[in-house]
Amino acid sequence: MSPQRFDLVVTGGLLADPLRPEPVPGDLAVRDGRIAAVGAPGALAGADRLDATGLLVAPGLIDLHTHVYDPGTDLGVGADAVGVHQGVTTVVDAGSCGSDAFDDFTENVVGPAATRVLNWLNISRHGLVHGRRELSRGPDDIDEAATEKVLREHPGQARGIKVRMSASVLGDSGLAPLRAAKRVAGRAGVPVMVHVGNEPPRLGDVLDLLGEGDVVTHAFHGKPGGLFGSERQARSAVERGVRLDVGHGSASLSFATAERALAAGFTPHTISTDLHNRNVEGPVHSLVTTLTKLLALGLTPQQVIRCSTLHAAQVLRMEDELGTLRPGSAADLTLLRHTQEATTLTDADGATRTAAGRLTAVAVVRAGTPRSLPVP
Template sequence: MAVQGSPSAHPQRFDLVVTGGLLTDPLRDGPEPGDLAVQDGRIAAVGAPGTLDGHRRLDAAGLLVTPGLIDLHTHVYAPRTDLGVPADDIGVRQGVTTVVDAGSCGSDHWTDFSDNVVRPAATRVLSWLNISRHGLVHGRRELSRGPDDIDEAATEKVLRDHPGQVRGIKVRMSSSVLGDSGLAPLRAAKRVAARVGRPVMVHVGNEPPRLGDVLDLLGAGDVVTHAFHGKPGGLLGSEPEARAAVERGVRLDIGHGSASLSFTAAERALAAGFTPYTISTDLHARNTAGPVHSLVTTLNKLLALGLTPQQVIRCATLHAARVLGLDGELGTLRPGSAADLTLLRTADTAMTLTDSEGVTRTCAAPLEAVTTVRAGAPVAPR
């Protein structure tokens, strides 16, 4: 994204101009000074500093102007599930313009979820629909009753009827969820996903099933969330299958959660060449006060592990948009895309951060959310 232009290049007055900031295009190596114009809820133009005029001006001096952050794994089905938190509390009020609910809702409750969570939120709310028909509404062993928990036809219908909101299927593949179901729910999710052309997000954790057996069933575009947990097994316990999965396009996601980001495990995985494709939080009612806190805090934890600011921003913008099949609409500062923006400050005070196991690391220059712009409208984070 070349930032260029002169005052005569864009003579019109736009709805909003974000001025004085460092435009941070995930496709580039670093930020560039420039102005960004918004018209009718979309990015209308980018230009050199001082070249764009707007009815309103948002001063971004000294701030990174990034595409709106996308949290690929959250739980926002409140109050129907005991984990649900209000979408805006972890969305626009924390510098995040899009949250994706990861399996709180299944086909049985989609209408209620859409009416009472998606529509009222200022934050864009998308969904990974749970392969379990009842999602997490009746508890967190949603796949323990075998075939009675899954209605493939109903799941497929929701995906076909609501393609803009439902971006894929969620299935939790760990022993605490499955009972005696084994790999059958994942196979069901893959069948439905193949019929509608959408990816699957797979929760991994305590074995069985063995991670390698789960990975063998996944293909290009599918997502493994909680990929950097510290439980027995993990990526390095199934290293051949993990390398083969990444090579064929399976994406590794952080999915921090209460028990699924281990600094030690992540450091070993990073050293072995496993890099997260996306960074998400798994925020829910039991971890907003810690250890997760927010998506920006989670980005800082990956900075503490050696990723660069451009890498973590790319993971939570461009890469997340690609997972959702929304590349070009979200995750970019290119004209024509949605005017969802996050303005970030780089703090000059180091921050001590805690993982899911109580282990700490230090981020020397943490990011802080300053302002969110959602569909062209500024919102001040809490």
Template sequence: MPATMPPSPPGPDVRRRLLLRGGVLADPERGVPAPGEVAVAGGRIAAVGAPGTLSAPGAEVYDARGLLVTPGLIDLHAHVYEGATELGLPADRAGIERGVTTVADAGSSGSDRWADFAASVVAPAGTRVLAWLNVARHGLVGGSGELAGGAADLDPEATAGVLVRERGRVRGLKVRMSRSALGGSGLAPLRIAREVAAACGVPVMVHVGNAPPELGTVLDLLGPGDVVTHAFHGKAGGLFGGGPEPLPQLRAALERGVRLDVGHGSASFAFGTAERALAAGIRPYTISTDLHRRNAAGPVHDLTTTMGKLLALGMPLPEVIRCVTLHPSEVLGMRGELGTLRVGAAADLTVLEERAAAAPRWLVDAVGERRPARRWLVPVAAVRAGRLVPVREAAA
């Protein structure tokens, strides 16, 4: 059952005061989670203190005993253009109803449809919705071959115009560099996306999958702050290029500041690839879902389930939390505003229950492989711009 949302999209609730007491604070800028409490006022984090040290007369008190309090979770890659694309989920189904306070739509809209996306998705959502604007002018509205038409599919001037006008909501450009999206367009869309993004001071998120083009060639074109999503897929080529060692272009790209994103999706996360990468010292910078209509019932489900898969592979909990809070806030150019428990930051918080069991819970990747999990995370509440939203547990 979905959470009950306010009847209108929440801006900062300047009247509400809230105190989260008794929990364990997982501050991604401080390392190991520790007991503490958080006070919220005016839609902002007003104070953070040790247990029992904060006083908030008249505030609503949330009992977080036995629970983990994190900055609001950020899903860097989802698809929420409901109705206009085949993939689009309701934004709040991908977001606040699963304890995720910020969702970045990854290229569902291009410049041609931005105004409609902003009015029909961004404005009414209870979740904070940001966007990677598709370099293809029509985004995914016309289907998944959005770049197969060559130059006719691109309007760099209009794309740059949206990036400049909508900087508060559009945080970068998305380009899909795989055979299914490109047709015969080759590397031209990526080169154009990089040029436009550089001129506007934003990063590029690049979808990778089936060649052509080859991953090494794509990596050579990326610069600091750019994001490779679906990085841990199990398709031919990929991070290892069919060999035993990571691609040399990958090592070079990581040294330049290129970032790897999970982007689980229906076909883009393989336990085997992720295990090999972790063993080689190649780690995800961000953990995202690529959540959409075709995978919300499985194998993806939601962001906390995806986090659980990386925990099951041995990533430490503080690192996993950084990958869905601090790190995506940096990618989006919003460090200090999102992804943190700093005083003065937006009062976006997530409350999680960490569960454990003697018998494992089996998690499934995008190629049907399973791994056992003996601990996992369940969202129980969220705070979005100062408003407390209970989260009802999703059906398994």
């Protein structure tokens, strides 16, 4: 490709492609919002250059679990505030809206955002618009036909179904909402993301209904029950392709649970935040802070990057578009600094751990356009 046809060359950094075992020195060229070429240091020329010296050049980070329906719900936080302003190029809203409010969400959140915004559509027709007991009224809360219609008519936007399966949400609905979500998902050919927390229902009973490609978010919470209250069923679920997601949230990442899980072989497949306006000032803060918390638990920088890029893209069934540095994929990039400095971090239960190093987002490239991050 002729050098003058490159719109941008990112030069001097370490390319942290999750398809590789480790980052490698190299340059990356962008044209028309796509990655056009990857080459050795100094091998690519272009009119505009982005100096990434000393930085990791990763695919654009993907936060698989956020709440960005602002002001449609009382939890909503601005998509760009937790997206491109924090080094994240794609956020997925996890069930803030259902079929009733999908058009409003698309017009007022997706349209204005510089960040790519996708959806897990709530199986509740109301989503979280009327509060957080959206499945407590039984069949009246669910419109399977309307949910399926949204999924079929907006496949690029609505990537799957969210269902919250904890006692505080369900009332007397039991497992019925999850069964409805699985029916609709099966007909539409999409995955299901399941929120788990306070039992009932037992996590094991939830896991038994899930299949390959489905996601359990809040998998590493410290509440009674959880992974180690249903360990046999959890292992079986992981073996058949159910994905474990962090979903940090205000009450759903326990360092103690995560350490026990890692020791037992339960490694998170994806790392997400559950960011909303009640935890963005703490304990969650950002996706990059959450990645650093997993560094403190022993994962490597390449592992946490893989969890928040390639693995997230695979869950969304968008790995041909997002999550790698392959030529032809979207030119969404996150430039990260990995510094060797002791950092004390706090989980959702108030426990602390110290990481020997930390990740900091320095800049993003979104659809080929570089963006510096606001000064903290």
